[in-house]
Amino acid sequence: MCRKEVEEPLKVVRHVLERLDLSLNETKTHIVDATQASFNFLGFTIQMSRGAKTGKPYPNVRPADKSLKSIKARLTELTGRNLTPIPLSDLVGSVNRSLRGWANYFHYRNSSAAMSKVRQHAEACSLRYPVFLKCPGDQPVEGWPASMPEYNAPL
Secondary structure, three states, X not given: OOOOOOHHHHHHHHHHHHHOOOOOOOOOOOOOOOOOOXXXXXXXXXXXXXXXXXXXXXXEEXXXXXXXXXXXXXXXXXXXXHHOOOOHHHHHHHHHHHHHHHHHHHOOOOOHHHHHHHHHHHXXXXXXXXXXXXXXXXXOOOOXXXXXXXXXXXX
16 A cells, blocks of 8 residues: 555566566556555455544455355355264364464454454354254263353253
């Protein structure tokens, strides 16, 4: 993000990429005034906003809507009814790996609202399982959300 002139930094980026035998994709590369419009970059939506208390401008960086849809679709896929024959501990492990990877990448700057939406979706998806599967023995399933202790109780 540049405050004024954009041609000089763009020229430097092109030069560095040429030395690495890379090039900018000219159809995807465009110049945006971040104070007027938001743009998506590497899964994030970036726009300039003003602070509520001070009114000072700051770069508002948050996960893009497409990234939220992607992780929600992945969670729905990992907790689908067609996977009920798979042991619950394996399903919880795969959901945890997906969530951990997504959260490690997107846990940056203004992401708490997006993280909350993903957490709510993950909990809603996990609520399906006590109906279809029973925990083996009297032991709670490792990795099961602690916010739902009623489902960790022996059946």
